[in-house]
Amino acid sequence: MQTLVAVDWGTSSLRGARLDSTGAVLEERAFARGILTVGAGEFADVFEACFGDWMKDAGTLCLVSGMAGSKQGWLEAPYCSCPAGFDEVASRLAWVKAGRIAIVPGLSCERDGIPDVMRGEEIQVFGALQLLGMHSGLLVLPGTHSKWVTVRDGKIDAFSTFMTGEFYALLRQHSILARTLPTIDTDPGEDWPSFDRGIALALHGGSLLQTAFSARTLALFDRMPQASLPSFLSGLVIGEELRAQPLPADASVVLIGSDTLTRRYERALTQHGVSVQRAGAEATWRGLWALAQTLHLETP
């Protein structure tokens, strides 16, 4: 079987891995070349500069997931409607170079007349399911735009987006709270008791519009040290996400993402009786590899 070059081309970063025929990672690379840094018409050149050497063998296939398939990306791969699994995604690949480089489409779903979208997370979900040997479940991908994804019988049934990471960054950098919190470059480490206090306040509060102001007033009255405020604010926004997506106490969730973020979500969820499994960045490579296997079956 051929080598796979698996690429995750997002808004702000570009990552790639070379996988052997068993799906084992041979080599990984990361570049600060998210699609926002790439002009229209420059994608092929950037790809060549970053991964050209990996593509020299004529038998190598490359699959690209993420925002590279958006209107502002390399080649638009229109969204697949949910429910969608490997088959739906595989049949909607957008081929940049026939048989060699394909862009994986994102997914869309709709609830109460409001569309929702993802690009790249679907591959992480498929990969995590494979790694964990699961076919159904609730998966959470914390991040700038967190995704809560429901999978049934191997297909993504529906999902919801929460702008949690973006709200944190907006409040941290651009709001009145930025005057009270330590500057970004001196961000202190995790302060778990303050994080927990933020989670608890958010879960019992009505809205982040209100609870966020407490980061200001607690500082104003010297009730919380400045160094604790970033962890407290992180607890407030993550707690708000959990409040808005209530789970039964015996629920089980798969968390996918970076260690820093998934540890925070795991702490918040387990404190409320939710059991958690975690999958890391390898889920992306596994998802693209599994998708490639589907293609082999279809194009012998």
Added chain:
Amino acid sequence: MQTLVAVDWGTSSLRGARLDSTGAVLEERAFARGILTVGAGEFADVFEACFGDWMKDAGTLCLVSGMAGSKQGWLEAPYCSCPAGFDEVASRLAWVKAGRIAIVPGLSCERDGIPDVMRGEEIQVFGALQLLGMHSGLLVLPGTHSKWVTVRDGKIDAFSTFMTGEFYALLRQHSILARTLPTIDTDPGEDWPSFDRGIALALHGGSLLQTAFSARTLALFDRMPQASLPSFLSGLVIGEELRAQPLPADASVVLIGSDTLTRRYERALTQHGVSVQRAGAEATWRGLWALAQTLHLETP
């Protein structure tokens, strides 16, 4: 009775009015000299440049409300704890110049161990109560930091802050939505159906973290014209504030603030059966004038 110079010195603006002994406004002035533009030690000079001519008569009293009483202001006037009415505020004035210029303290309250604060809004509340002949009620002051204020027997009993206007500005200017919305300088007028749609979505949603993303996806799928998105987003944030502060259907609210903002809140509230009265900027002058009358009684 003497002339009163009433000054509202906020974070981003400085407004003043000269009132005769009956409380009638003789003249008004506004300056872009909020406290953020004034260095430590420069407050007296800025005041003199803006209102010095009004203070020439030795019998003239000046009362200053707003952020001028904060740590970063002219002279710190420590917060009065709620419940607080005219008497409590009058006894805690911070005199810049004895008998001539005083800073009005803000109020603080506390719920579940979390402090809340206001500076300036308490005077608007007292003024609106006088103008409307009320002694108790629920008053809402929309703005960068909206305040919901409960008054009982002429005293402010408790209040809650919502960072509604600030969240709107953050999302409008600094978030991913800024790429989809029209630029600020071409902001279109009110689009009431889109505003109403935002309100309805927020009231039935779980959190602004989630509903805000719909401003992106509705645009992405051409379900809402770009020119409608600012009104829709305004509905989302105001609706979020109302969702978090549920009111009985027969509730009655006094709205205090600018026409543009109070009209939006009035529309949202009345659609849900809440009856609304409105008071404008004159509430500040009336509140400071009424406070001045209390002082005369105390210092004959």
